[in-house]
Amino acid sequence: MTNQYEVVIGLEVHVELKTQTKLFCGCANGFGQDPNSQTCPVCLGMPGVLPVLNGEAVALATRAALALHCTVNSYSKFDRKQYFYPDLPKAYQISQYDQPLAENGHVTIHTAAGKRNIGIERIHMEEDAGKLNHLGQRLGDAEGSLVDLNRAGVPLIEIVSRPEMHSPEEARQYLVELRTILSYLDISDLRMEEGSMRCDANVSLRPLDFTGSLADLPRVEIKNVNSFRNVQRGIEFEINRQRQMLQTGQRIIKETRGFDDASGSTYSQRSKEEANDYRYFPEPDLPPLVLTEKWLKEQREALPQLPDELRQSLAERGVAERDAEVLVQDVNLYHYWSQVVALVSDARLVTNWLLSDYSRLMNANNLSFAEPKVSAHGLASLLSLITAGTLSGKMAKEVLETMFDTGETAEAVVKRLGLSQITDHNAIKEIVSAVVAANPAVVQDFVSGKEKALTFLVGQVMKQTKGQAKPDLVNALLREVLATYA
Amino acid sequence: MGTIDWDAVQTADQVQRGEISAAECVEAALSRIDNTNPTVHAFLHVDADRALARARFMDHNLTRETKANLPLAGVPVAIKDNMVTTDMPTTAGSKILEGFRSPYNATVVELLEQAGAIIVGKTNMDEFAMGSSTEHSAYGVTRNPWDLTRVPGGSSGGSAAAVAARMVPLALGSDTGGSIRLPASYCGVFGIKPTYGRVSRYGLIAYASSLDQIGPLARSVRDLSRTLHLIARHDAKDATSLDANTILEAPIPTALQSLRIGLPEEYFGEGIDVRVRTVIEKTLDRLRESGVDLIPISLPHTRYAIATYYLIAPAEASSNLSRYDGVRYGLRVVGDDLIHMYQNTRQEGFGPEVKRRILLGTHALSAGYYDAYYLKAQKVRTLIRQDFDNAFEKVDLIVTPTVADLPFKLGERDLDPLQMYLTDIFTVTTNLAGLPGLSQPIGLVDGLPVGLQWMGPPLAEDRVLSAASALEAILPSPEWPLSGGIQ
Amino acid sequence: MNLTEKEVRHVARLARLAISSVELSEATQALGRVLDYIDLLNELDTDAVPPTTHVEAIETVWRQDRVVPSLSPEEATANGPQVSSQMFVVPKILDGGEG
Numbered sequence A: 001m002t003n004q005y006e007v008v009i010g011l012e013v014h015v016e017l018k019t020q021t022k023l024f025c026g027c028a029n030g031f032g033q034d035p036n037s038q039t040c041p042v043c044l045g046m047p048g049v050l051p052v053l054n055g056e057a058v059a060l061a062t063r064a065a066l067a068l069h070c071t072v073n074s075y076s077k078f079d080r081k082q083y084f085y086p087d088l089p090k091a092y093q094i095s096q097y098d099q100p101l102a103e104n105g106h107v108t109i110h111t112a113a114g115k116r117n118i119g120i121e122r123i124h125m126e127e128d129a130g131k132l133n134h135l136g137q138r139l140g141d142a143e144g145s146l147v148d149l150n151r152a153g154v155p156l157i158e159i160v161s162r163p164e165m166h167s168p169e170e171a172r173q174y175l176v177e178l179r180t181i182l183s184y185l186d187i188s189d190l191r192m193e194e195g196s197m198r199c200d201a202n203v204s205l206r207p208l209d210f211t212g213s214l215a216d217l218p219r220v221e222i223k224n225v226n227s228f229r230n231v232q233r234g235i236e237f238e239i240n241r242q243r244q245m246l247q248t249g250q251r252i253i254k255e256t257r258g259f260d261d262a263s264g265s266t267y268s269q270r271s272k273e274e275a276n277d278y279r280y281f282p283e284p285d286l287p288p289l290v291l292t293e294k295w296l297k298e299q300r301e302a303l304p305q306l307p308d309e310l311r312q313s314l315a316e317r318g319v320a321e322r323d324a325e326v327l328v329q330d331v332n333l334y335h336y337w338s339q340v341v342a343l344v345s346d347a348r349l350v351t352n353w354l355l356s357d358y359s360r361l362m363n364a365n366n367l368s369f370a371e372p373k374v375s376a377h378g379l380a381s382l383l384s385l386i387t388a389g390t391l392s393g394k395m396a397k398e399v400l401e402t403m404f405d406t407g408e409t410a411e412a413v414v415k416r417l418g419l420s421q422i423t424d425h426n427a428i429k430e431i432v433s434a435v436v437a438a439n440p441a442v443v444q445d446f447v448s449g450k451e452k453a454l455t456f457l458v459g460q461v462m463k464q465t466k467g468q469a470k471p472d473l474v475n476a477l478l479r480e481v482l483a484t485y486a
Numbered sequence B: 001m002g003t004i005d006w007d008a009v010q011t012a013d014q015v016q017r018g019e020i021s022a023a024e025c026v027e028a029a030l031s032r033i034d035n036t037n038p039t040v041h042a043f044l045h046v047d048a049d050r051a052l053a054r055a056r057f058m059d060h061n062l063t064r065e066t067k068a069n070l071p072l073a074g075v076p077v078a079i080k081d082n083m084v085t086t087d088m089p090t091t092a093g094s095k096i097l098e099g100f101r102s103p104y105n106a107t108v109v110e111l112l113e114q115a116g117a118i119i120v121g122k123t124n125m126d127e128f129a130m131g132s133s134t135e136h137s138a139y140g141v142t143r144n145p146w147d148l149t150r151v152p153g154g155s156s157g158g159s160a161a162a163v164a165a166r167m168v169p170l171a172l173g174s175d176t177g178g179s180i181r182l183p184a185s186y187c188g189v190f191g192i193k194p195t196y197g198r199v200s201r202y203g204l205i206a207y208a209s210s211l212d213q214i215g216p217l218a219r220s221v222r223d224l225s226r227t228l229h230l231i232a233r234h235d236a237k238d239a240t241s242l243d244a245n246t247i248l249e250a251p252i253p254t255a256l257q258s259l260r261i262g263l264p265e266e267y268f269g270e271g272i273d274v275r276v277r278t279v280i281e282k283t284l285d286r287l288r289e290s291g292v293d294l295i296p297i298s299l300p301h302t303r304y305a306i307a308t309y310y311l312i313a314p315a316e317a318s319s320n321l322s323r324y325d326g327v328r329y330g331l332r333v334v335g336d337d338l339i340h341m342y343q344n345t346r347q348e349g350f351g352p353e354v355k356r357r358i359l360l361g362t363h364a365l366s367a368g369y370y371d372a373y374y375l376k377a378q379k380v381r382t383l384i385r386q387d388f389d390n391a392f393e394k395v396d397l398i399v400t401p402t403v404a405d406l407p408f409k410l411g412e413r414d415l416d417p418l419q420m421y422l423t424d425i426f427t428v429t430t431n432l433a434g435l436p437g438l439s440q441p442i443g444l445v446d447g448l449p450v451g452l453q454w455m456g457p458p459l460a461e462d463r464v465l466s467a468a469s470a471l472e473a474i475l476p477s478p479e480w481p482l483s484g485g486i487q
Numbered sequence C: 001m002n003l004t005e006k007e008v009r010h011v012a013r014l015a016r017l018a019i020s021s022v023e024l025s026e027a028t029q030a031l032g033r034v035l036d037y038i039d040l041l042n043e044l045d046t047d048a049v050p051p052t053t054h055v056e057a058i059e060t061v062w063r064q065d066r067v068v069p070s071l072s073p074e075e076a077t078a079n080g081p082q083v084s085s086q087m088f089v090v091p092k093i094l095d096g097g098e099g
């Protein structure tokens, strides 16, 4: 039954660009301000206003397009997409319709079957809508809504994938990789919970004997889901719902559905009769956008190293694939990692410490590597103490926790707590000799072949050095001294 | 002659020289408005207190040197009510904007005030500039000062009537398909629509964005020049604003015989009122007598201009007028839910002609019709522009009648919108092609004015103004209506 | 091209105009006549003609990404027919909108 249909998923991702100002006016582009405090005649859609394009938004959008392997069109234009809604002040959204900024890119995902490219059909620029605060729990029960236009006019890019994903897991992977790539460009906050990254999923089931065009399949669009997990849940629910409908002989209708977090289900938002006719036409207020080769070259040169390149260089430095993936997926963690590695060249040691102890502390305190509690320099000094043999791993862990809590340097903590692994050969040998001299019976046991007796003697030496002696050194010296008794 | 008979240049010169105070000029204008506006109804709003306060401030606080740098010092000016002003209401002649107060000024308003002009009020217009008669205002009709039973033309009918009736020497209008030139012709004043992009549209309430241009109406060519010189500036707030050579402050009257002037056969065919034709022919004779080479030319796609215009303009208008939804400003009519609030507000807020054009434009853009209508029109627009490009290889300027007939009676074209649309037949072409066009009064017939239209290549305003100025010099001085005022 | 009342009703709904049935039949007639007139354009073969979207030869007009002071929320909402907590109030929404 399950394999009567192929799941076909396409994703439309909206990403807010992190410019200083909005796309078509000089209002600040900021999140969480007082209602309507970041508005002007232009973004309020007052009579007589005109849009003027923000050049920086074009630059950021172009970098995203290049990083996603798209062809950036040297000629693109803006169009009006028309519909009435209170969060859309002009009752049209300035967007790009038939000549978008960029086309034909891809995102590489790693599936069980190996690497696979998911095509990107297009990337276009458009302005965001404002926000509605419903006077009631949900839109459906609200007696009215309050309109805040701070977000109206914030620059967005819309990244439209090809319908080339076939499972909720693939959709999730595409989103994770997409976000990872964009995170290195530093063009957006990419926070789904704050709406700076939003995802709509188009889901359809293709009967295996269906030979027509994919565009003819009835497609259900799940709108504005607020987390990657919910995108996956929404798609899963939708696949099951559609499969059940098909199996019971019902027709799937093209519609838009919302996702309900609590129940994990989708619900119909707009029926077929309400299908929009957006009446797109070229925006007469904005001349076409023509990008020169020189300008495009500058944008290409402004691109940082991107995840695929980073994965390769991490592998070359001996970082395990799993670890490399964790590093790459958090741009702040990766940047922190590279700063530490620049100071302590043992990439594996740095990776181990970062991904285990330090990450545990950061996570336990709900911190992001955007603002690391212990500076890269601080961590590097700590790790140098380990490589120099001054601190044991166990001691270093303690020092790190203290550094984390008090903000002291590694050196300061070591000094204050009197922690330091005794590596002085002569100093330890003196103690070893004393311990051997003080325990003749145990020495006799060892000499007569009881290996366990050595453990006791090691313990005694460690006790006298307050645990600061390097255990393998103690071991070696004990054997050296005991050899003279044989 | 009183100050109300002066043109803007003379007024400014007198104020600059201290021969007269700005307050006296404004008072004279206000008293003329008091006297004639109740009948003509050119103004929707007059702010006498503000105008006088600004004039007195100029008189008391500005030195002679400062005033000398204000090219429109003390000149009373009227602004068409589709240009937004912070200190006065702006309605665009529509009920949907009743009570609206703009939080910003249109760029042209700022530029005029910086030049010393005193804005006395806002003028009546066809609602959202959709009309050719100023009968389609939510606030009553404007009457033609030459014959109060006739229309002043539109949509800038209030501005044209105010200038003709000498309430003000200067007014701004806007022109999408002839809305400056047609009322200028019907009211016997000068009016110019500049090259598209010459004057910032920031603060002009959009009708059809790719066609709209602001321009002055006045009683002399030199007033048009001086005003355009001031307002034809690049504006960073309008992405379609051109950064072009400036227009001369005063036209240099060209030797007319050095110009090659084209007469397009399509503009002199049937359908022109014989009385209009007589006056036009007489003027052409004068030009010939002055040694002008009048060259017959053809603009073959002229017959498609109105059809093209009535797809492009309503389509853009349907989009531009979507923002009037009762949410952020203007009229709101309650409804049970959002969509009914929208529908009730727009149903009550817009007049019948505006609704007709919204329906037409929405249809032209709707799914399945876009290619046949809107796209087709944009292509024909290319052909119309090419006609002009070809013509201007052979001639320097083109001359035509501004409009085929004389001002019609109020109410006469109410029943048939198509009939009204055809009024614009000689003026829409320059909007579609983005060219400058000027209407010049050339005489009266049966007591009603006739206008002649000059058309030039893109950015050739100086050439157009110079030619008009030269013609102005060889024609008898124009007359002005309502010499005794209205009792 | 024949225009039906049904089409005009559809267009009126798209344009959010609650036109009456009298207006509907008047508009259908008036628009029908205008569209008949517009049919004139079909005399022209425009297959090879590019559309004129912008009559000027200008392109790529953009500005610096520099903040300009906004209006205060009071100024922004000063014209609002119904305002609460510095926001515009709208009646209940039954249609999902575009989102």
Ligand SMILES: [Mg+2]
Pocket: A014, A126, A158
């Ligand atoms: Mg979008």
Ligand SMILES: [Zn+2]
Pocket: A022, A025, A026, A027, A038, A039, A040, A041, A042, A043, A044, A153
């Ligand atoms: Zn703004």
